[in-house]
Amino acid sequence: MENEGMFQEVVENSDDIIIVTDKEFRIRYISSSVHKIFDVAPVSLLGRNIFDYVTRDKEESWKACLNETPHSVVDEVELTVQRDQTIYFDVHVSNLLDHFKVQGLVLKLHNITDQKHKEEELLRSNQQLDQVIYKTTHDLKAPLMSALGLVSIAENAPAEEKDQYIGLIKKSLLKLDSYLEEMNNFFRNEKLALQREKINLAELLADELENLKNLHNGNRVKVLLQADDDGVEWYSDLIRVKTVITNIFSNAIKYQDLQKQNPFIKIATHVDQDFCDIRIEDNGIGIDPEYKEKIFDLFFRATDQSQGTGLGLFIVKDTIDRLKGSIEVRSKKGEGTTFQIRIPNQLQQSIEVE
Template sequence: MEEQKEQIFCLLVKMECRDELFRELVENSEDIFIVADRELKIQYASSSVTKVLGVEIGFLLGKNILDFIESEKLHRWDQSLKKGEDHITDEVIFTDGSNHEVYFDVSVSKLFHEEKAQGLALKLYNVTSQKLREQELIRSNQQLDQVIYKTTHDLKAPVMSALGLVKIAEQASYEEQSLYLGMIKKSLLRLDSFIEEMNNFYRNEKLALHREKIDLENMLSEELDNLKNLYPDRSIDISWNIGGNAELLSDKVRVQTIITNILSNAIKYMDLQKQNPFIKIAAQITEEVCDIQVEDNGIGIAQAYQEKIFDLFFRATDQGQGTGLGLFIVKDTIDRLKGTINVQSKIGEGTIFKISIPNQLYQPIEIE
């Protein structure tokens, strides 16, 4: 069907057809048709412009096509058409009324009058959904490569360490064995932490979103108890304050994942030189949004790294045993919940994470 429409379109352009048949064809199509004159000013745009791009037709009329298409691409089209080709196909990107990129396959033909080229005729077919799927597939494959490499490396290190310590402990005296058992426990806890992060990564990628009531205060209490067991040697003052006038509905597993990773990050990278390390948690829940702020006086994050901390496997410091997965999972999870996260940090002073998650109190979660 699309091939047939393409042939009809090219035929009509060649026949210099501007009658009602042409208009009926293009106005009832979901594709966008654009006609530009010899000066490349847009003289006609089909009504599908409003539906697809969310802008009025008048937004395009009279503008130069170079305002929307790169000059190099346009020059390439011109050279190909001068060689006698009936029409050429390419890809272009437009920005819609919401400032989002929309991807098109475009068919370009010359507009003739008395055997002289009088302009260009473009037919644009929206392929945004396909492009986004392709980009997501490429991203997933790249992440999979990194995850496989990282998993084999980070699983092997603590296992080999524990096995080596077991061998030493077997030959050590009774008094020394308790020391080695503690070291073995530390290696296994590191392994357990990594496996849990990988589990969170997998769940975030695969599980559908759910809408359920969340007791944020109870969730914080449980997560902090778990983290204290994971870091028994780290004494830190943790306080929280939850306010607002509404209950919170969202995906419980994912909200828990966000809180766990943010708090464990704050504990892992506390400043061991400070006498009074702290974590302050403040949350405000309204009918529209849940705002969470987590502040610590830890080692801080260098300004040069603050845009990279959410990248997969990125680590801004060698302190602690982080894998570089935690903050990536946090950002990815918040994106899936249609929320936002911002970071403010200074080396030696501490870090503040500001998180905003839409409250799904009255609306179900949009499953991607």
């Protein structure tokens, strides 16, 4: 009896779920750990058929295996707690139907959700890396070969034409530099741990606009800034916030509508104890409705006017996700685009280090 009590104490305090069924596969015992994981009282599950919780193909394969020697099955199952939450388990099922005391199945469910998510993240990262390497080697060749070709021509050109070729070479090299910077942002976002630091948002916006004003006729775009922080400080990851701002500003400038007399970028910010909200609005060429859901996809380009790698908005969305924030886009073809960004304020808490 003492050993049985000790065994029960171990089972009840384990993070694994232990289930015992009868000959009809109805649950007659389930450990209290099911409450910790699913917030369900163990008693409410008694009498339920264990195969109500697994797919039909698993039920058939388990029963087939349990009739063989050894009488056990090792498998993996996923169970949905809520509509948006799935928990993964390694499952070991033992057939003890012939055991004089048990006369049923014994299941041990070990939670592997964290491991599963890490595996999925690793697979996703590897797939993205393969795509990035292929795309980078392909896209970097064009400006590089263009610059080399122009150098060859410029070497033999008359003196009065050399400045023209130098300008074209500079344009190709700037395009190459832009590609490399996007690659740098991509890998930096993947590898660097999250930081928590005080951000001067007004200064950051001014610096990024100054850096970009000579890009793609940026000087002709009027910038209007409305900042509201009520004296509240904002803490987040400066490098990642800067990456988000730079990419969206760059897009607003690159995709301005050259047919309009007064191109503009309107920026409105608000910082409170919980969030920093940033709205960036332009009256550029806008986004075709059929492309709106795809603009954050890896390497997607919504227009032939695009000159980049197609990484910019993918990096923006991925960065904001890592900051536990959100981004919404509203756009109308020919009228302009608005990005609404919300990033948590880490004023009174620490950011989780990855």
